[in-house]
Amino acid sequence: MGGVTSADVARESGVSRTTVSYVLNDKAGVSVSPSTRRRVLETAARLGYAPSAAARALRSGRSDLVLCVLPDWPVGPVVETMLDHLADELAERDLSVLVHHVRGDRPLAHLWRAVTPRTVVGLAPFDPADVRAMRQAGVQVVGDDVDSAEAAALEDPQPRIGRMQAERLISRGRRRLGYATTDDRRVSDFAERRLAGVRAACVEHGLAEPLVIPVRVDPGSAASAVAAWTQADVDGVAAYNDEVAFAVLAGARDAALAVPADLAVIGVDDVPLAALASPPLTTVTQSIEHEASYLAACVLAALDGEAPPTRPHDPPTLVARESA
Amino acid sequence: MGGVTSADVARESGVSRTTVSYVLNDKAGVSVSPSTRRRVLETAARLGYAPSAAARALRSGRSDLVLCVLPDWPVGPVVETMLDHLADELAERDLSVLVHHVRGDRPLAHLWRAVTPRTVVGLAPFDPADVRAMRQAGVQVVGDDVDSAEAAALEDPQPRIGRMQAERLISRGRRRLGYATTDDRRVSDFAERRLAGVRAACVEHGLAEPLVIPVRVDPGSAASAVAAWTQADVDGVAAYNDEVAFAVLAGARDAALAVPADLAVIGVDDVPLAALASPPLTTVTQSIEHEASYLAACVLAALDGEAPPTRPHDPPTLVARESA
């Protein structure tokens, strides 16, 4: 039932468990005679021995697991790509990435205690109490705003994204902007911060407040939003993300509006389908690879007890296609 | 350093660790006086006690973790939704779902040994040697084809999906079909099985072999595929999935082909954006909720030592929109 233990290997090769442990872990500073070493290695292989991670974790309080905690927002291709990169980079250090989607209000403590990860990476800020508890238990905590919510707020990239959208629209001659926000509560914070950037750009360019309308990802919702914008002479719409932009595009189509001539539309994310939209969607994107590398570097630095690397200055970029 | 332990709770509430354990685990057959019970519970809450899973796993050989192993294929909204449902259903039994994306050829053993999960759920078949090892270590294994690759093959739903696509196209008067397959090696197996269904339907209806062309999710690739189909008088295209279908739609648009009049297009999955395509995408979908419930039921059954439930007969359904 319970597999082969180090005691089995020790008995079988006629040495103590200590020696087995030394050999198997290549313990530095201890020299084991070559013949013994060989015998132990051979026996372990023959018996198919694999150490119990539970025991090891209990003993040493650490594991080779990196727990990645995702907030409860919808995870699109962007986050997924990021996780892939992260896993790749950490794999080189023999770290396995485990992903957990936070559901409802189940306490986080249950989870990280259950996993005993070496590091916990959060994609949204943790509860400070959770951070404290994890740190106290010797778990590295890495992530957005873990240490300084203020610092993060100062360099929040979201408003820049919104600003960039607005500036593109304005540079294309748009004079009255609309904002297609999401009705998904879980990300309304994001939407709000992006919208702030749009607002700021409007103010700077002497334009009126953007007309904000929530748009669901379905044709009907988009149609009525487009009607309202048309009514208000809106000629350019910045969407919360590419999905919402697709909806706006569909709404414009239904209303027989030409894009971008009658209504320009710009999204955020550059999802794979963006290039295939009708017309191809102009959008703003952040370099996911950079962000992932940064996160990986944070994890590695924490592991090596080094100071966290400085966040790369990673401005969003415009992907200019036809819709705006 | 090491967080709050049950000994702390015991000391603080003036009882033994035994009692703490009994209370916290609601141990059946043991009666603890209500006042003691309350005191322990209260102290545990106040101290923020969470049991060390490592110790628990070491002691009992089991944990509350369900490890969900995803194959190396691109995970779209479909799989994501499924995982969400699974997590929801298992959360009711206090099981936490952890997701691991298989990367490259790193051995699976390392991972499940490190996690010591109660159950491992595979979304693609495991290596039989892995299954054997996990079972031997007392880890439940649940997933596609775990026990009987043949049985699974018999009721493989993929060909039915392809067949359904073809039949829709044929019922709309299409006489020469094309198949837009993926060039992603990781899912070519899926594509092949779906294509088999398309082929079968063509044979049955006395049509020629479908003209198979790989289509990448970019405008250029789609354009040349559409050109080839046009050349061959293809008037209906079944796509491997909705993403590929979007590409075909874009290609048709570039070629000034009317959809569905000149070229009908049908996808698979019904991703959120499908309804927003131009024209709205007709597609075939499987009930993810059902599949997720089935998987959850398998996990729960394994947990309770019951026989696995029979797989629900869950035929794919057609979502008829305008593109076909």
Add this chain to the structure above:
DNA sequence: CTGAAAGCGCTTACAG
């Protein structure tokens, strides 16, 4: 160079 022993935090027979 190698071994006996302690202890990580938990659960569970076994005594009271």
Add this chain to the structure above:
DNA sequence: CTGAAAGCGCTTACAG
């Protein structure tokens, strides 16, 4: 109704 004690498998000072 409650507690003292053993033991899960491992690593690591500490002795030889």
